[in-house]
Amino acid sequence: MDCSSYSTxxxxxxxxxxxxxxxxxxxxxxxxxxxxxxxxxxxxxHRKRKxxxxxxxxxxxxxxxxxxxxxxxxxxxNLGNTCFMNAILQSLSNIEQFCCYFKELPAVxxxxxxxxxxxxxxxxxxxxxxxxxxxxxxxxxxALWQGSQxxxxxxxxxxxxxxxxxxxxxxxxQDAHEFMRYLLDHLHLELQxxxxxxSRSAILQENSAxxxxxxxxxxxxxxxxxxxxxxxxxxxxxxxxxxxGGILQNEVNCLxxxxxxxxxxxxxxxxxxxxxxxxNKRSKNQENGPVCSLRDCLRSFTDLxxxxxxxxxxCHKCKKKQKSTKKFWIQKLPKVLCLHLKRFHWTAYLRxxxxxxVEFPLRGLDMKxxxxxxxxxxxxxxLYDLAAVxxxxxxxxxxxxxxxxxxxxxxxxxxxDSTVTLTDEDTxxxxxxxxxxxxxxxxxxxSDKL
Numbered sequence: 001m002d003c004s005s006y007s008t009x010x011x012x013x014x015x016x017x018x019x020x021x022x023x024x025x026x027x028x029x030x031x032x033x034x035x036x037x038x039x040x041x042x043x044x045x046h047r048k049r050k051x052x053x054x055x056x057x058x059x060x061x062x063x064x065x066x067x068x069x070x071x072x073x074x075x076x077x078n079l080g081n082t083c084f085m086n087a088i089l090q091s092l093s094n095i096e097q098f099c100c101y102f103k104e105l106p107a108v109x110x111x112x113x114x115x116x117x118x119x120x121x122x123x124x125x126x127x128x129x130x131x132x133x134x135x136x137x138x139x140x141x142x143a144l145w146q147g148s149q150x151x152x153x154x155x156x157x158x159x160x161x162x163x164x165x166x167x168x169x170x171x172x173x174q175d176a177h178e179f180m181r182y183l184l185d186h187l188h189l190e191l192q193x194x195x196x197x198x199s200r201s202a203i204l205q206e207n208s209a210x211x212x213x214x215x216x217x218x219x220x221x222x223x224x225x226x227x228x229x230x231x232x233x234x235x236x237x238x239x240x241x242x243x244x245g246g247i248l249q250n251e252v253n254c255l256x257x258x259x260x261x262x263x264x265x266x267x268x269x270x271x272x273x274x275x276x277x278x279x280n281k282r283s284k285n286q287e288n289g290p291v292c293s294l295r296d297c298l299r300s301f302t303d304l305x306x307x308x309x310x311x312x313x314x315c316h317k318c319k320k321k322q323k324s325t326k327k328f329w330i331q332k333l334p335k336v337l338c339l340h341l342k343r344f345h346w347t348a349y350l351r352x353x354x355x356x357x358v359e360f361p362l363r364g365l366d367m368k369x370x371x372x373x374x375x376x377x378x379x380x381x382x383l384y385d386l387a388a389v390x391x392x393x394x395x396x397x398x399x400x401x402x403x404x405x406x407x408x409x410x411x412x413x414x415x416x417d418s419t420v421t422l423t424d425e426d427t428x429x430x431x432x433x434x435x436x437x438x439x440x441x442x443x444x445x446x447s448d449k450l
Contacts, residue, residue, distance in 0.1 A: 002079060002155070002171075006030040073408070074144045075151035075418040079158055080171035083417055087402040088180045089154065090415040091388035091437055093144045094406035095336055101239045102138045134190050136160045137183075145408070151418035176390050176402050177269075177340045177435055184268055188240040244268040246334040249372050254315040255306075255323045261313075264331060269338035269435075272297040278356050294360040294436070297341065302328050302370050329372035337367065337384050337438040343392065353395055357432055362386045362425055365438050384438035392434045405431060 001008045008017040008026055020026045076086040093099050136157040143152040162169045165182050237245070245266055252261045278292035304327045307313060313324035343354045368382035387407060394400020404415045405428045414423045 001029065006033060072145055072147040073413050073420040074146055074148045075415065075420045077151045077153040078417040079153070079155055081173045082158060083402040084174045084176040084179050085154070085158065085161070086417050087390045087404040087415065088176055088183065089140060090404045091390055091406055093141050094388050094408050095437060095439065097335065098239065098243045099141050102134070102141050105134070105138050131160050131163050132190070133160050133164060133186050137187060173399055176392065180435065181268065184240050184244065188238050191238040191240065192236060240268070243335050244338060246330060247332040249329040249331045251327045251329065252313050253325045254313060254318060255325065257315060257317050259315055259317045269340050270301065271340045271342055272301050273342050274354050274356050274358060275300045279354050292356055292358050294339070294358060294365070297358060298370060330367065330370050331372045333367055333371070333382065333440070335440045336387070339436045339438065341434055343434055351396065355432065360386070360429070360433055360436060362429060383441040385441050386436065387439045388437040389428065389431055389433045390435040391431045
């Protein structure tokens with residue numbers, strides 16, 4: 001039973017329970033949980049009031065030009081180990097171009113007829129036509145940054161995730177990076193095909209009719225510099241590929257005959273290994289050698305690598321598998337560069353976490369040296385500024401906790417499920433990052449470099 005919405009899920013039937021026993025036992029459990037929640041809420045509210053009275057700083061308030069204002073950020077309720085989802089949603093909500101697009105989409109009514117406007121316990125047996133990931137994602141983004149002091153419950157979005165992404169059913173801890181990839185892929189597919197009877201062309205027409213002030217984030221959203229990306233994605237570009245989409249060139253050379261093979265691979269994020277020489281360093285302050293930096297991880301990703309015996313290359317000239325080398329180049333950089341640090345590694349018996357601190361810049365991440373043709377890029381086009389960071393706290397992928405740091409209108413916030421607090425840059429740079437979101441710097445900005 002979900003202790004937030006009190007809906008009951010049957011694992012044997014793989015569906016939500018909408019009936020009750022003859023004695024009404026399910027409803028009695030719901031009432032008991034409601035009483036517990038109410039008593040706990042009252043006690044918690046009393047405790048918080050005492051803390052606020054004794055505290056000189058209210059983290060929900062900020063002084064701007066001498067006046068006190070709310071921080072406007074809204075937290076997301078944890079529905080049962082859903083911190084992995086909350087951290088990704090808060091991060092994406094602070095990527096302005098991406099968030100703006102969904103918030104400006106026309107609303108789609110998912111329910112009509114006899115059930116319209118009636119709040120019932122959720123059931124997933126309504127049929128695929130009544131489920132839209134894009135619509136629930138839009139509603140969630142619209143609920144954030146409204147200044148509400150009450151955390152928003154993303155249960156409708158979570159239930160849609162359960163329906164279309166079976167890997168995430170249940171209430172066990174999940175991997176935030178895996179969830180992000182599934183989420184972006186399904187948003188992309190749904191936007192390509194239209195949703196709930198609304199075609200993509202109709203959506204675009206609706207957006208083109210918006211006022212100029214409301215569609216400032218939409219300029220150039222569907223322009224893409226790569227036909228390869230569209231072909232690889234088996235369809236038209238969407239806001240997902242237009243914002244996060246980049247292209248890698250993969251070069252493989254046969255060490256026996258020297259034959260070179262090149263192919264282009266589209267990507268939505270780059271997964272970077274933490275170099276092995278840094279993996280025993282657990283904190284920034286340790287003095288046993290240099291601190292691992294994001295540049296070290298990027299260099300390890302793009303450096304020439306000799307493939308081992310398990311990855312022999314099938315050489316078309318030699319007509320058999322041969323030893324070879326591999327190298328990645330970035331052919332096209334995305335508008336938002338998402339970097340995933342591979343902190344979880346399988347061993348013979350379990351999955352270990354690499355807890356190494358990785359130093360990363362808040363501003364001026366220079367990607368020019370990793371480009372295939374850097375001479376064709378402008379002086380500012382390869383610089384990126386940090387927008388959000390997802391952090392995993394704990395020792396394993398199946399346990400622990402996810403939070404996120406993100407910047408909004410020049411201020412940094414820490415998103416910890418329902419709790420949102422103001423923080424500072426010094427705290428952000430000390431975080432052991434798991435996923436980093438960098439936004440392409442506009443040409444008029446300064447020229448700080450990594």
